Amino acid sequence: MDELTERQKLILTLVVRDYIEIAQPVGSNRLIERYKLEMSSATIRNEMAVLTEAGYLRQPHTSAGRVPTEEGYRYFVTHFVYQTDLPDATRHTITHQFYQARQDVEQWMHLAASILAHQSRAASLITAPHADLARYKHLELISTQGRQVLMVLVLVGGEVSQQILTLAEPVSQEQLGNVANRLNQVCQGRTTDEMASLSLGAEAVEKDILVLVMQDMSRGEQRLSGEIYLDGLSNVLSEPEFIESDDARRAIRLFEERSLLHNLLARTMVNSHVGGVQVLIGGEGEWEELRQCSVVLARYGIPGTATGALGVFGPMRMSYARTIPTVRFMADLLSGLVSETMVGDET
């Protein structure tokens, strides 16, 4: 496809904007009336014919207006809204909300999901920041009952995982404390690989625990991240193209089927640098489940320390002009929070 004329670009953007707003095919007359254009409807029709030929627009049927194709949305996104920034006022409001909730990573996640959903009027998803390579920081063993022990493992970066272990035989709290202390001294800051080559005292319990710790660490590395925080699903469901349609259910299922979501987020983690916003329109052929939907995704955090992904999910008709800047801003904001609280670790 070669370049479009200025007028064609104008008409394309107007069609996309209008369709995003009203969810109905856009006709030539409608366009003139709404935007007070200085040309006749016939001219618009000619240009629309060109844009249709070029694959940016589509006619549901002969006597209907035009609807953007996936390529149309794509053109719109890359040429017109990608560089847009969020209004200062909005930025400040959001920043302020985060300032009030700086205690707790889990709270950030909920807040971020909520803000994303509200700003974009669509569904949002976000994973907690997660280290690519787990490094041991601190272990705590707490006996609960008989052979059962609660293990609390803290990783460099602040992730905490807890697990209930069942040992081969009962061990006293004192002994557990000793084991934890020794491991804490030896393993400080190490990765699983480094820990595998350590030589330890001959005590059986100690070795068992170490193995369990390493298992836990590598399990954590493999999964992209545990919880995925969601919000705003009902926004998506009330969009007209989802009412009565089967796609709604497919979309919801996508959100429940963690593995699909993980794939989706993993794609972002691989393809993109931190701060870059990816826009996936209508599944792009790859994702059958996303046929009518678009996803705006970004990675956040500090590569090498802890990163996560966040994004917005909605109908292909979503307001990219609002969503893309919001996603970018939230990614930056969270990157900042991660670096504030999680970096630096020379005890």
Add this chain to the structure above:
Amino acid sequence: MDELTERQKLILTLVVRDYIEIAQPVGSNRLIERYKLEMSSATIRNEMAVLTEAGYLRQPHTSAGRVPTEEGYRYFVTHFVYQTDLPDATRHTITHQFYQARQDVEQWMHLAASILAHQSRAASLITAPHADLARYKHLELISTQGRQVLMVLVLVGGEVSQQILTLAEPVSQEQLGNVANRLNQVCQGRTTDEMASLSLGAEAVEKDILVLVMQDMSRGEQRLSGEIYLDGLSNVLSEPEFIESDDARRAIRLFEERSLLHNLLARTMVNSHVGGVQVLIGGEGEWEELRQCSVVLARYGIPGTATGALGVFGPMRMSYARTIPTVRFMADLLSGLVSETMVGDET
């Protein structure tokens, strides 16, 4: 309302069963054909008229079959399915699945939500077991960067909460360790009330931390429970009465609005003893958001130590015969797990 005759009961159950299955008004002829009844359609019609008069059935319009009213469902539930048990095979399958995932409370929750959703073919919700009165068990302080400290607080019962603190001035890891050790000795097994009257060493940091710990504990007591695990929403959305209807969105919103869910679960926590299954049909007048829906709820756990709530949410037309026994069984199962791993705590 006085007692129904046996035949009336029979017809009522058949109407409810059939309507639950096919989601369409049930007529007299249909009933005879499907269930090979030894009477004429006229007899059925007479009985139906009685049941309608008594408020158990309803006619959408003059020439339609009958549909159960809320009272009809209620009668059906209390008289016919309430005492039903889950088939042995199913019980074993479920128990087995839990046996494989006994490491981790979070995994239980996911598993329980998934099983509930699958068995009932509706949406499920469950909260983690939670102590009514928080008792201190163990504190760990880990310095991360500058004045920031990761606090990991373990409560009797196994709950773990983590939080990032910002201290007034930097404190070394060694010093933090000492503070934690002292508090661990003094506070062992105590409630916030008991901790409030403790006299401590004069060290400022120690007092500050203690206050933060107590804040965290009482915050935990207040909220019913942090996370609510959900699953199976798409099951509900594909039910015919939710297609195209506004109620679907209202239901989804209910699930997103945590406070509503909390209220719902709180109701169960207050009204019911552990193991008792509560059935809320069509909102019962109280819950506007649940107009077309029913909720089956139960409390599980060990009162005084840790309890939680679990339940199933679906259309009023849900299969109570499957759902109620499942909810009861899951509540018992989880109670067992709670007592196995969380009770007993004389370190």
Add this chain to the structure above:
DNA sequence: ATTTAGCACTCTATGAGTGAGAGTGCTAAA
């Protein structure tokens, strides 16, 4: 005293037919 057959009646769902309206593409003039 019940139960049932028969029948008139009511209401919905379905499909055909129709006209209005929106929007197009094409042609020819500006």
Add this chain to the structure above:
DNA sequence: TTTAGCACTCTCACTCATAGAGTGCTAAAT
């Protein structure tokens, strides 16, 4: 190159008629 004019197409909303399902009532049968 743009625009006015116009014939054409397709959808949508509306009406109307009909088939069918299901009822309630009455009178006969058990």
